[in-house]
Amino acid sequence: MIIGGLQKMSLTDYPGQISAIIFTKGCNLRCPYCYNVSLNAIESGEKSDISEAEILEFLEKRKGKLDAVVITGGEPTLHSSLEGFMAKVKDKGFLVKLDTNGTNPKAIKRIWEKGLIDYVAIDLKGPPEKYSQVTGTSVDMDEYKQTLDHVIKSRIPHEFRSTMVPSLLNKDDIHSMGEMIQGADRWYLQKFVSNLGMIDDALKDTLPFTDKEMEEMVEVGKEYVKECEYR
Numbered sequence: 001m002i003i004g005g006l007q008k009m010s011l012t013d014y015p016g017q018i019s020a021i022i023f024t025k026g027c028n029l030r031c032p033y034c035y036n037v038s039l040n041a042i043e044s045g046e047k048s049d050i051s052e053a054e055i056l057e058f059l060e061k062r063k064g065k066l067d068a069v070v071i072t073g074g075e076p077t078l079h080s081s082l083e084g085f086m087a088k089v090k091d092k093g094f095l096v097k098l099d100t101n102g103t104n105p106k107a108i109k110r111i112w113e114k115g116l117i118d119y120v121a122i123d124l125k126g127p128p129e130k131y132s133q134v135t136g137t138s139v140d141m142d143e144y145k146q147t148l149d150h151v152i153k154s155r156i157p158h159e160f161r162s163t164m165v166p167s168l169l170n171k172d173d174i175h176s177m178g179e180m181i182q183g184a185d186r187w188y189l190q191k192f193v194s195n196l197g198m199i200d201d202a203l204k205d206t207l208p209f210t211d212k213e214m215e216e217m218v219e220v221g222k223e224y225v226k227e228c229e230y231r
């Protein structure tokens, strides 16, 4: 894996658990609102900012103080060594959460079948007809839907999360997005936060949806999943 950083503690990234967060570098999407620009693109020959060995050593010392490890990106499933690394983290007794954009169903299925994840958070970027616009690239929707079906049907503890950018998504989109994840456990609608370092800086003047608008969208989302909230 090419690792871009380690956050030593988080109380919010793994539900109900104290976690450390590992950021992998490289992503196959180019979401215009992405503010992980430094993690998004990797040059050939790029190296990790912190090695796997250093992270494993850190985790060894945190046994009993941390419950879980969150692996996020970028897109972690791009890295062939992900599974081996997850196995080492599991061997140390930590829960493992994977954050993914969902475009690699084979990797997610394999990781689950090998017992390497305890929780998965999957991006739901928008309705199918807007997916290429919202991700800045073309996404194989059949593959992506395989991820959704697999995660929901195999009952991997999961959440879906959607960043609600007003110039890209609207309240009507919640219906078609909800249909894509019908029956899922949790769906978080995330308020867009303008940030100077986004892939498309033209979004920097975009105002987020108001709390009232977010609440209205949550009410629609609840028609499709067991729990829907905004944050």
Ligand code: SF4
Pocket (backbone or CB within 6 Å): 027, 028, 029, 030, 031, 033, 034, 035, 036, 040, 073, 074, 075, 101, 123
């Ligand atoms: S999936 Fe989109 S938001 Fe997430 S790291 Fe990749 S480009 Fe950024």
